[in-house]
Amino acid sequence: MSIGGDPVAAAVAAPISDGPAGAPAGTARLSVAWRRARHSPSLLIGGTIVAIMVLMAILSFVWTPYNPLGIAPQIALHGPSSAHLLGTDQYGRDVLSRLIAGARITIYAGVVSVLIAGLIGIPAGLFAAQRGGLLDEAIMRTGDVIYGFPALLAAITLSAALGASTTVAMIAIGIAYIPVFARVTRGSALAVLSSDFVLAARAYGRRPFAVLRRHVLPNIAAILIVQASLLFSVAILAETALDFLGLGTPPPTASWGQMIGTAQNYLAEDPMLAVWPGIAIFLAVLGFNLLGDGLREVLDPRLRQ
Amino acid sequence: MDSTDAVPAVPAASAVPAPILAARGVSKVYGGQRGLGVRALADVDVSIAEGATVGIVGESGSGKSTLARLLMALETPTTGEIRYRGEVVSGLPERRLRSFRRRVQIVFQDPMSSLDPRMRVHDILAEPLRALDAGDERTRVPELLDAVGLPRTSARLYPHEFSGGQRQRIAIARALGPMPEVLVADEPVSALDVSVRAQILNLLKRLIGEFSLTLVFISHDMAVVRHLCDEVVVLYRGEIVETGETDQIYARPRHEYTRALLAAVPALGHLPTPPGGAAA
């Protein structure tokens, strides 16, 4: 995995960002989209996994089988049993409870970084596409500078400076992916802006801002949703890796990456301690990737036929 | 005509009616600051009289679409100016163009890309009315659909639910919304199937009469221009090579390029003549 994440993000960006300009995206109506959705296994599987994860995270606030932080040294490193389905860790904490609680951190990490990347990247991209010229150049070159800097490295540096924290790490990841969002937004907005219906709108006197709101945004929304979903999985990869390295969420808060990091010391005693959170991370990343791919299949008209 | 617009008094002595829309010495250079840009139009003068039907013909690279955008004040000429009823409109900020926008509208070539795929037909037709305060959309939208021969129920549908010809009707209805005096049509039938083309031509011809439109018809198709327009402007590489009345130009083209263009039009039963004879 490259939690540098760049390749994943590129995998995300490349097919849609600077693709052939032309057909503005998303001619599908919702009903059509829904009919297609039922035939997209990616979307169904991905959607289900993501839904379960979100539910797990919400559930963990009200109920977990045991207190995820509750230490019980007398049952440390006990294997799976009817009382503790996935066993206990080195402090005797219930692994299942910690897994459920860990979903919170994962979702939180994704939300923070996608929000940062989107809330800054989308307006920047729209602005660049709309204005063009020097401003466009300035925005996109600044983006290039940020994009060249590996995201994980930025997170490590910030952790070194400010101490380990989920939020700090996610801000670093979010900032690192602003250019990705900006590029995708700009590329697809340019395609829409060059279409004749935008020219027609200008010919009946719609100002630039109204054109963005009425024509550009509705037409690129689908692409941005896809982008957000795929970026979510990149953020999860980055966050769990930082936690694993001990640079993210500090203990004792339950987080999947950190659970693996600790379990590594007990591989001889109970290798499954590392496997359970590993599966959780795997499913989460897979879920968001499939969701993104599925949404793209359903929403991006260029991939139809 | 609406007198709220700054319409200059027509010089009383003038025998020739003042043009409703005119380009004066217009040039357009794209990109490049140090003279490296592409020259799309060079020193073009076009004068369109009220009620005229003017065809602007040329091949790719002739600058005809650029001229259309300049006449629409969608782009600013590098030199020269566009005047509407004597008032300069080129280079004006958008807020000062509202009355111009109401009076000059445009139809584009590709009915796929000229309608927003995310909007229902009702909204597509209502948008110009909203943007220009040009009437109540609840009464105007059905009227517009009637005018272009589409059922009123079309309003609920999206563009992709129509065929090419029907979409072009929608685009025409949108342009008619603000009750324009001038309609600029940029290759409006070129992307259509042959069997549908005649319908749209008939529709345009009928609407010119019904709405007393001045028509600026931009096309590469000599036959269609001949059918629709009383005057012709022939563009070649950004310059006007010939202009005059349709019958005259088609019967006795004076410029070599016009002759080549006419000779190249395929006609039933025989091969067209390539420029400069049989072999190039």
Added chain:
Amino acid sequence: MSTLSVRNLTVTLGAAVVVDGVSFDLEPGQRLGIIGESGSGKTVTALAVMGLLAPSLRATGQVLIGDRDLLAMTERQRCEVRGGTMAMVFQEPMTALNPTMRVGRQIAEAIRAHQRCTRAEARQRATELLARVEFTDPARQARSYPHQLSGGQRQRVMLAMAIACDPAVILADEPTTALDVTVQAQMLALMARLVTEENAALVLISHDLAVVSGMCERVMVMYGGHVVESGNTAQVLAAPRHPYTAGLLATSAAVSLDSDRTRLEVPYIPGQVPAVGSFPAGCPFRSRCDRATAECAVMPPIEAVGDHLAACHHPLGGPASPQIPASPQIPADLAESGKE
């Protein structure tokens, strides 16, 4: 024996029939025009003849080259036919050429796919071919990339590739649609000359009746995947039997350089061209035809009507003057337009 003989060619996409029972024969040197609009199946027919259909499309029937059926051949055998016996020119010369390869090499490749010769010989031949398609400086222009050439030049490169191995049949799919009128005229003249010189048979696909009528002695009109009329070009133009052909002809004649330009209403075919897969069952034209009756729910066979063939239950009888309604009532029934 015919050079190319297509028998009952049918192409399906899943359950939808895209091309239905197309048959024609071509003798050496003969030129056949296929007329059709979007959704007529004309391009698919050409691709099926070449064996270049997308994997989702399935072709049945026979495509006979001499006595060998292309559809029954192995892929290797088909490769020998393609570019050798049969060559094709496509509509979009910009995308049909590889953007990262010099055009001379692309032509040389067509030669080396079928003839044993050295690279240098192939390069030499490619330059000669460029000269034949009227490049003024072939040796230099052979080293150009496609984006450095004009649209007409690119299409001439395609033509050079097509004639590289002296094909018996050339299929040209809308070869001049993307070109300017003056360039189109050049291209058509060049094609006519080369086809004659090569004594090759030509299949020219176009939406433009005039283009086909000037080039081809035989014409086949397609609508909704069916051949609706076919015969000698002059005879078809003089007395079209199928209402669709008649309508097309009337429309074309009414908007031309020598029509009466003062008339307010030109003849037209009512309704819209349905999307592929949405043509009515039976005669595909019946939803737009003023002569349609209940009988038309069954596809009529293509059979002799007067001096040529037409597939119509109610063919037009008289000479020339087609009976096209001049009613101003245009609106196409939206339900008929066929989309969901």
Added chain:
Amino acid sequence: MSALLQALRRLLILIASLFAASVLVFLVLAVLPGSPAQVILGTQATPASVAALTAKLGLDKPLWQQYADWVGGLLTGHLGISYISGQPIWAQLSAALQVTVPLILMGLAVGVLIAVPLGMISALRADRPSGALVSALSQVGIAIPTFVGGILLIIVFAVTVHLLPSGGFVTWQQSPVQAFRSLILPAIALGVVEGAILSRFVRASILEVLRSDYYRTARAKGLRPLQALRRHGTRNALIPVVTVFGLEMAGLIVGAIVVENVFTLPGVGTMLLQAVDNRDLLLVQDVVIGVSAVVLLLNFLVDLSYRLLDPRVGSRP
């Protein structure tokens, strides 16, 4: 001409990026609360000795001068002395590079060996179940984080069957074979994901070629499918793949930091993480800027090669 201008432009962006990165890294670490001298000497140190050390480290100078000293040192090859070990940073770094560079190259090899065949199969058989299966496999590969993959490999090959070492590193000088063996599992962990990601790009770009008009033209000339793909696909398919390749390398480099941690390899990544733990800030600065420089340089080179591959770039009127 304009191609050269373009290249110069990219070079300027590279320099600007490096400058921006160095300033950021420097500032982020310079504004830290608490002085490095205090950290080094511990809480028991007298203010006088802390002040003395601060002066010795040059940390009492104005910020801009500290920055200038640092960058000047980097440019002349003087990376400075580690705050903690007192050793020259260059010596530590060169030892670590002997682990990290081979690891990245091996990871790259694994990635390419996975990506090219997988991508080709899934593209050529896109309409068949086997193609879909390979596609799904790559989807699975992408979702396995390096550290999870690494630990699974340790569990299987080291803890369960004792086939390969679970970690640690014997230097190349001591035993080349041992050193190589200890890099096998890390390289696989590193390469699988990169390979899976790359394979998706190989697949996409081959599919694009297969669906292109010029591929159809090549087939119409009589070229067989694979022949047409080889002649017309290689270069065209390479263009998008090369663009990702730069990013892939960045991914490998950053991924190596994590993998070294999983397998306790004494590479650059481990060095960086230890330096972060010990607050050995100069070392952190040096490593971070060094890694960024390599990544940025790779992106620059990729961009240049991309321009060489595609004749259309930079020659448009």
